[in-house]
Amino acid sequence: MASSPASSNTSASASPSVARHRNSDFYLDTKVFLVEDELFRIPTKYFAENSGVFRDMLRLPQTEESAEGITDEKPIVLEGIKKADFGALLKVIFHFGPLSKFTDQGHGLADGQWLSVLSLSNMWELTETRDAAITALAQIMKALDLREIEWVLRGRSYLVPEWVEHGYCRLAMRYKLPVSVKEAEELGVESALRLAGIQGRVYSRYNPLKGLLWGRAEGAEIAKAVIEDVRSVFAKELQDVTYSTRSTESTASTPISGKDELNLEVPML
Template sequence: MNIRDKTFYSDFKIFKVENVLFKVPTDALTAESEVFRDLLKLPPVPSNVEGLSDENPIHLEGVLSNDFRQLLRILCPRFKSTQVLSFTQWTSVLKLADQYMMDSVRSHAIFIMDQQSDFDPIDKIVVARRYSIKSWLTPTYNKILQRPQSFTQHDLERLGSDTVLKLVALRDRLKPMENSRFGSFGLWSLGTKREAISVDFTEALEETLSDCYEIDSESKQSASALTVNAPTDMFIFAAEPSGIPATSATPTRRFTGLRNARAGRRH
C-alpha cells in the first residue's frame, strides 16, 4: 500500500476569482483557514466535481483576484521565503486573512506591516480602523501631527471631518518654547488651548482662499434682496419718535403714518 508524503504530496484545486483562474495546493489554504477546511471537506458530487478543471472551478465570491494573488504569495511554499510585499500588497493579505479567519496570517501581516516605512500614515490609520489594529493608532496619529504636510481634501475624505478637526485643534495648541536668556531653541510645547496671535493674514487669505471669495448668482440675488429691504426697516425703527407706539403694520404703512404724524406737528 502506498503512503502519501505529508510534505510533498499536495491536492491541487482550481479556483475562479473574478475572471482569473488559480490552481492552488489546497493544504496551503486549509492549514491556515477553518473556512477553507470546511469548504474543501464538502462531499463531492460525482457528476459535478468542482475545482478539477478550468471549466468547473471553485468560485470565490466577493474576492478580488489581486488580493487572492498576494495571499497565495505568502501561503504557497514556493514563494514563502522570497516574497517582499509592499504595504498595499500586505493590506490585501490582511484583508483576506481577516475574511477567512486566518489568525496566524493576520498576526504575521500586522507584524510585517508595522515594520515598513513605504506607506502614507493616513493609509495606515484607515487600515487600522478597518481591521481593528488599535496598537497602530496612537503612534500613527503622532506621525501625522509631526509631518510638515497640511491635510488635503483626500485626507479629509479618508479620515472624516471629525477626526481631522480634532487633529488640527491639537496642532493649533503647539507653541515655541523660549528661554529668557538665550531665546528660542526651536523646541515646541503643547499648550492647553489655541492662543491668539497678532499676525496679519490678509495677503495669504486672498491668495489661498481666492476661490472662496467668489459669489454665485443665487447668493448675489439673496444679497440684493437684503440690501433693498434692510435700509427701509432700519430707517423706520431709527426715525420712529419715542412717543409713537410700535405697531404690527407693514413697513409701507408705518412709514406713511410716521410722515403724517410729522406733518401734523408742523401744523
C-alpha cells in the first residue's frame, strides 16, 4: 500500500540523513527567571537583541553544572525586581508588542504599571519599550490632568526631558503665583527662582490689569517665548535628565516629541 504524502513527509523529516536547520524566527531559546517568589519562563530573543544588559548576562559562560535558567530548580534570579513590574514589562513586549500604537487607555495598563515598564526599560536599556511607555504615559498623564509639578518630578525621576520641559512651561504659564512654598520645596529653591524669573518676563509683556487679553495670536507668541526661555534657563537640567545607553552617547529618549501631544494651553486672561 502506497504511503500517503503526510506519512512520506513525516518519515523524511524523521530521517537522520536529512540536513536540518533551525528556523531563525521560531526556534526560540527560553529561560526561567525567578522574580521575588514567582517563576517566569520566557523567550530570550527579544531581550538578547534589544538589551545590552541582558545580552551580556545571557552570554556569560556556564558549565552544565552551573547553568542557570534551564530548570525551575535553578532559575536566573532577578534581584531587587518586583514580580508585578516584571509582569507589566512582559505584557508590553509579548502581548502588545513595543511598537504598537497605544490608545488613551494604555492597553489596559494603569499609570503605575507603565511607570514600572519605563523604570525597567531604563535599567535594562530597552529603548523600544521605553519609547512605548513614554508615549502611553503622556496620554494617561494628560487624561489624569496631572499637576504641572508632577511632570517635572516624573521627568527627573525617569529621565524624560520633554516631561520636565512641559512641566516647567505649564508652571510658567499659570496666572497664579509660579510655585507655592510646597512646590518650591519639591522643585528646589534654585529651580523655583529660575521659574519665577521666566514668569516675570511673560507678564511684563502682557498686563491683565490694563485690560490686555491673550488672544490666539498673542497666546501662540507667548507659548513660543516660554518654551525658548525654559530651554535656555533649564538647559543644564534638561541635559542632565537626557537618557542614554552604554552603547551610545546620543539620546535614546523620544525626542521632545511629545510636542504634538504636550501642547501648551495658554490661559485667556
